[in-house]
């Protein structure tokens with residue numbers, strides 16, 4: 001086996017981030033002239049395996065086991081480990097979702113093989129395949145090289161590959177077996193739940209004024225309320241603002257918050273970490289104000305201002321009121 | 324309860340970053356080092372777990388970084404209430420392979436027999452998001468990541484894990500356990516003056532990384548580091564504050580048509 005993609009189910013279908021990983025695998029497969037297989041595992045995963053078989057891949061491996069009925073980090077890790085040992089792929093790719101983050105490093109530990117995470121792309125250079133990721137608050141990028149034989153494990157950053165490139169086909173399904181000893185499964189999990197429904201719905205907003213840690217202190221929030229009122233915009237925020245309790249959770253934009261696509265996204269004092277950017281880069285117009293000219297937010301902005309929000313925002317609000 | 328907490332020293336978000344002559348890391352002289360964000364939450368949670376269980380137990384602060392950079396973040400963690408510290412001293416070039424980092428910790432900490440190890444979920448410099456889980460595996464502990472809530476039960480731990488887009492899941496795991504903490508589950512405290520004074524007397528055990536045996540060889544390595552190219556053409560708006568505001572209004576009106 002050449003390239004194996006680990007698929008994750010979410011609400012009875014294959015998780016978007018897993019499909020992005022299949023798109024990445026198809027591209028890598030073409031470049032390296034290698035075949036792509038996918039792994040579906042769980043209990044009663046007919047829907048998932050059928051969906052997987054609709055991708056242009058060599059084959060779908062299906063593992064069904066009672067111990068995989070609900071999420072268990074140990075059962076998931078052990079399943080992937082045993083399949084990788086049996087099938088000896090050269091690459092094991094997956095979308096680095098919040099569930100995969102929980103068990104995939106265990107696979108790395110159990111196989112003693114390298115895992116590269118939050119990967120945004122790859123480069124084939126001669127006989128080497130390097131994987132690219134952002135480091136140091138997203139300000140710099142590295143190409144990572146592996147030094148061992150056998151499988152390289154890769155977790156792709158959300159939205160690194162576009163679903164537009166996912167090629168459809170029809171693959172055959174092969175069932176595979178693993179041996180899971182329930183005594184070895186240490187963790188048990190309950191059903192996923194949503195903390196608070198209600199709060200603001202930013203997904204349908206036309207204009208969003210979004211604040212980050214650059215706002216400095218809670219006392220400066222009213223300044224943003226004024227701006228949002230003058231612009232008739234909703235208020236969004238980066239994670240640290242919500243973590244500090246300055247705004248409720250429902251205002252958070254990013255991978256653990258909402259994904260938004262307004263006509264105007266005004267980013268104020270937000271550095272542009274990848275977990276924030278995945279939630280707002282689909283906005284039609286992004287305007288960013290940040291005092292650091294190297295802030296990664298400028299990479300996705302249509303208009304940028306290098307400056308102090310505490311100085312600019314009050315004047316901008318005044319000017320908007322005079323329109 | 325005996326708790327270990329991993330705290331890492333990382334470049335702050337606003338540190339100027341210049342790539343060094345190796346082309347694989349940054350010039351350190353101009354960096355402003357600070358405690359990794361999620362690690363501050365991990366430390367706070369450890370201190371609160373001890374407080375909630377009536378104060379019995381110990382919080383051991385653990386960090387791997389160069390000798391000359393130690394005191395700041397370790398002392399701060401001790402000033403907040405950590406009981407003692409273990410400092411694994413490493414020299415440049417630093418270890419960037421998460422499996423190696425975790426196996427060095429596993430080797431250095433195995434005799435401590437912690438009931439619980441807390442780490443941040445991800446370091447702001449390397450961003451591997453793996454160290455805690457691999458360490459737990461290597462020490463035979465149960466693991467859980469992205470933890471946003473901790474409940475102590477008899478002989479067990481029930482933790483609330485964050486999933487995407489505002490979803491969560493409760494997971495129960497037996498001791499000994501190693502969990503990685505997501506930011507926002509508590510409000511990290513500031514050190515008190517008394518704490519700062521007291522920290523000076525607390526033990527910091529130093530171990531040279533080179534003395535930690537059995538750590539193997541790196542399986543992955545940075546091949547090169549560079550600044551990435553912009554995804555979009557950005558129009559930079561310049562001038563005095565008034566000029567900037569005028570241009571922004573103009574853009575809102577004519578280009579984006581939102582006012």
Ligand SMILES: Cc1cc2nc3c(=O)[nH]c(=O)nc-3n(C[C@H](O)[C@H](O)[C@H](O)COP(=O)(O)OP(=O)(O)OC[C@H]3O[C@@H](n4cnc5c(N)ncnc54)[C@H](O)[C@@H]3O)c2cc1C
Nearest residue numbers: 212213214238239254255256257269271276291292308309
């Ligand atoms: C698994 C995981 C999930 C995450 N999920 C999310 C998520 O859903 N959403 C999210 O936002 N983050 C998320 N994060 C956190 C993310 O990695 C960043 O830490 C966070 O987005 C940074 O927020 P920030 O830009 O407000 O703060 P910082 O990175 O601290 O940036 C503050 C910015 O403000 C600028 N600034 C400071 N003062 C001023 C001033 N006066 N005027 C102008 N500019 C100023 C600075 O130059 C800096 O660029 C997640 C992280 C992980 C690991």
Ligand SMILES: Nc1ncnc2c1ncn2[C@@H]1O[C@H](COP(=O)(O)O)[C@@H](O)[C@H]1O
Nearest residue numbers: 329330387442443445446451452453454
């Ligand atoms: N050198 C280090 N010193 C202390 N803690 C570390 C170190 N490297 C990693 N960690 C811990 O492991 C977590 C995850 O790091 P990483 O796997 O690099 O994303 C961090 O948040 C720290 O808690």
